[in-house]
Amino acid sequence: MLLDWRVRRLIINADDFGFTAGVNRAIVEAHERGIVTSSTLMANGRAFNDAVVLSKAAPRLSVGCHVVLIDGEPVADASHLRSLASPQSGVARFSDSLKSFAARALTGRLSAEEIEAETTAQIRKLQAAGICVSHVDTHKHVHLFPAVLQPVLRAARACGIRAIRNPFGPRKPLKSSQLLRRPNLWTRYAEVRILRKLSGRFHETAEREGLRTPDGTLGIEVTGTLDETLFRAIAEIIPEGTWEFVCHPGYNDDELRSAKTRLRESRETELRVLTMPEARDILSAQGIDLISYRELSRSET
Helix, strand or coil: CECCCCCEEEEEEEEEECCCHHHHHHHHHHHHCCCCCEEEECCCCCCHHHHHHHHHCCCCCEEEEEECCCCCCCCCCHHHCCCCEEEECCEEEECCCHHHHHHHHHCCCCCHHHHHHHHHHHHHHHHHCCCCCCCEEEHHHHHHCHHHHHHHHHHHHHCCCCEECCCCCCCCCCCHHHHHHCHHHHHHHHHHHHHHHHHHHHHHHHHHHCCECCCCEECCCCCCCCCHHHHHHHHHCCCCEEEEEEECCCCCCHHHHCCCCCCCHHHHHHHHHHHCCHHHHHHHHCCEEEECHHHHHHCEC
16 A cells, blocks of 8 residues: 555554553543554553453454553563663562663663563564554653663564654644643753754664655654643644554553552553544544554555
């Protein structure tokens, strides 16, 4: 399939498939009753098996691998992941600190071989369960660091995957007026702006490894705060090309409340936004076509 890159296309990807049963149910609902076209499944998620069953009952949902290298337990043999995992209460776990992980990534203290091995193990677990893995991304977007990106790309390519999330957004992901109205977004916006300096290397590396990417990702700055107003505001500024909108729908049930996450009530708000009858009309009014990662990975450029 040949995509016309002059038009505006949008992949709406729900992260954290497999995290809890309530998150799984919400993702499928947001796909079947709403605008979600793709999702990424956590190989080490507590509700992994439930997500596999649900995904097979929703064949139009494009499912990728949400590679987890921070928070949670590894899939590969932890004894061979000494730079990534360490014993915590008798169980090998990844670091829970994004700042610590980032510091190690930027100072060369992460093993590329270990990242590749763990990424491969997670992708292969999905494939062994019968999932046709369409793309990859990473929990907390850690593949924006070059030390993580290269081994993740190698693992994806070796597993036959042809697409990866571009974690960098447009220079202006929101109008200034929206940022002025939402001071709680300023810190997140500033962090994302600082990391944009890594975007050029990302493009070069992904292209060299032969993986397709969208032009960038929207919604990262508003994670945990997305509502109808912000959704409309983002839809109004999507540039030409193919972009991804990242979201986190879910049900704030007892299982989610007991899980380690800052996203609880916000997941139900996102579910309402993604399934509201006006959502498709908002995108259509802006001339935006919905596609999935499956279509992107099969496209000709």
